Amino acid sequence: xxxNSLPQTVTVTIDGTPGQAWAGxxxxxxxxxxxxxxLRRNPVNGQLRGPFCGMGVxxxxxxxxxxxxxxxSCTAHVTDxxxxxxxxxxxxxxxxx
Amino acid sequence: xxxVMAQSEADVAVIxxxxxxxxxxxxxxxxGLSVVLLDESDTLGGQYYKRRAEQLTAAFGDFRPRGTELIxxxxxxxxxxxxxxxxxxxxxGGRTLFTSxxxxxxxxxxxxxxxxxxxxxxxxxxxxxxxxxxxxVTPGFALHLATMDRVPVGQRVVLAGTGPFLLPVxxxxxxxxxxxxxxxELNHPYRPGFSSIGGxxxxxxxxxxxxxxxxxxxxxxxxxxxxxxxxxxxxxxxxTAVDIAQEDGSVKQxxxxxxxxxxxxxxxxELPRLLGCATEPDPSGTEQLPIVDADGATSVDGLYVAxxxxxxxxxxxxxxxxxxxxxxxxxxxxxxRPTVRLSGLRRRARALDRFAELAxxxxxxxxxxxxxxxxxxxxxxxxxxxxIRQAAATGWNDLHGTKAATRAGMGPCQGRECGHIVAxxxxxxxxxxxxxxxxxxxxxxxxxxxxxxxxxx
Numbered sequence: 345x346x347x348n349s350l351p352q353t354v355t356v357t358i359d360g361t362p363g364q365a366w367a368g369x370x371x372x373x374x375x376x377x378x379x380x381x382x383l384r385r386n387p388v389n390g391q392l393r394g395p396f397c398g399m400g401v402x403x404x405x406x407x408x409x410x411x412x413x414x415x416x417s418c419t420a421h422v423t424d425x426x427x428x429x430x431x432x433x434x435x436x437x438x439x440x441x
Numbered sequence: 442x443x444x445v446m447a448q449s450e451a452d453v454a455v456i457x458x459x460x461x462x463x464x465x466x467x468x469x470x471x472x473g474l475s476v477v478l479l480d481e482s483d484t485l486g487g488q489y490y491k492r493r494a495e496q497l498t499a500a501f502g503d504f505r506p507r508g509t510e511l512i513x514x515x516x517x518x519x520x521x522x523x524x525x526x527x528x529x530x531x532x533x534g535g536r537t538l539f540t541s542x543x544x545x546x547x548x549x550x551x552x553x554x555x556x557x558x559x560x561x562x563x564x565x566x567x568x569x570x571x572x573x574x575x576x577x578v579t580p581g582f583a584l585h586l587a588t589m590d591r592v593p594v595g596q597r598v599v600l601a602g603t604g605p606f607l608l609p610v611x612x613x614x615x616x617x618x619x620x621x622x623x624x625x626e627l628n629h630p631y632r633p634g635f636s637s638i639g640g641x642x643x644x645x646x647x648x649x650x651x652x653x654x655x656x657x658x659x660x661x662x663x664x665x666x667x668x669x670x671x672x673x674x675x676x677x678x679x680x681t682a683v684d685i686a687q688e689d690g691s692v693k694q695x696x697x698x699x700x701x702x703x704x705x706x707x708x709x710x711e712l713p714r715l716l717g718c719a720t721e722p723d724p725s726g727t728e729q730l731p732i733v734d735a736d737g738a739t740s741v742d743g744l745y746v747a748x749x750x751x752x753x754x755x756x757x758x759x760x761x762x763x764x765x766x767x768x769x770x771x772x773x774x775x776x777x778r779p780t781v782r783l784s785g786l787r788r789r790a791r792a793l794d795r796f797a798e799l800a801x802x803x804x805x806x807x808x809x810x811x812x813x814x815x816x817x818x819x820x821x822x823x824x825x826x827x828x829i830r831q832a833a834a835t836g837w838n839d840l841h842g843t844k845a846a847t848r849a850g851m852g853p854c855q856g857r858e859c860g861h862i863v864a865x866x867x868x869x870x871x872x873x874x875x876x877x878x879x880x881x882x883x884x885x886x887x888x889x890x891x892x893x894x895x896x897x898x
Contacts, residue, residue, distance in 0.1 A: 366500075401854060
């Protein structure tokens, strides 16, 4: 199949900062392309975590997408105007002792 | 719950829309049966025939056009393709399946006369200090980014682990402009004489594929460091360096912004195990595989398995095994149909099995005895190898007791990342391949789905 020019870019907002991504790209790809690796804290020990398996198994890449928390960014696709929020702020208290 | 659950019926349910499931569904539908094909993903294809998004296909071309053609044939054959549908439970030998709509959480129940599990595999990880750092990923994730999304996982990438899969991942990374600092292969599969290994000659196409990848790597000056392994990853908020134990015993540090480590694949056997089918240890001695006959029939009447979930053998074997299982189901449900000659398919299946056995011999897994005590094994619950060893040694001397005592394997991934390691560290018998029990829901479900089956906000 012949290829055309680059795909259509759309605007996404990552943690309040607008940026560009290709429509249809996985949300993880948009984050990685923007150089954003830590996406969340492990709820048990507070460690920073980022995408790991890329196929919906490990659940390490969960972010908030358009207000829906706990959404796996590896299986979600970028759409125009998407709002993506990571959760890397330190945990208020350790969940376990 | 029952009154909100959508009910449906089909002669056969095929779970998993990868190569095995697609090939099986096609044979079943062309044989005149009503087939429902269920897949959690929003597109068919599975991991191998994964679909590039429409907008990216227009720009970069079709990815693996054979998959596109196969999916088109399946749709044209009248298969009821339900993507975005998670199968989270089953009973009655697989004749009743419990589903959930991935987008809405809406529950469903599918009743069938026979069921084929073609649930594939996921990557096998082995823990090392620092493997939970952001930027440490599986090779499959790097491949997905490079092929589906056209994004390099990093600018200076280290690929490590063992297995033939590292080669196509490395080539895909080069194609999107990543620099590969090193390909760190635990074993010594590539040496003069590789091309003369008997078993491989039966599959010249597969062998040529590996040779082509190695040639590409050599052309790009990528060092394939055999007999080497990752000791630890370092970094503050994400990985910045990796320690490599080299063949001569020395340790060197490489700077990196993405470390991809994988040790082959683990079959996804939850569904057949949930249904109680008889199992046996796989060749690596680290997994329990469903015991099947040559057609994929399990010990549970009416339940069949095909593809990598029945033992890792790759895409071509999955297609052939899927077809053989479908023909067996056709013989069972439509005994009046004329007999189909399957000797060619069976011969091909045996040849591909031999090739898989060769791969098992070329890429053996390392021992878990070397995992340092401080290494986190269970990523979700933050449980270290030392805690697991201690629990196993102080009376919780089996896998299930150790799980209960330490919470290892109790997090949202349900032990898919760590189960084989916890089993190896805590198991009573070396090589007996214990594994966590499969329980419903076999995949995480939104709470709203289990409570009310209502739409998830």
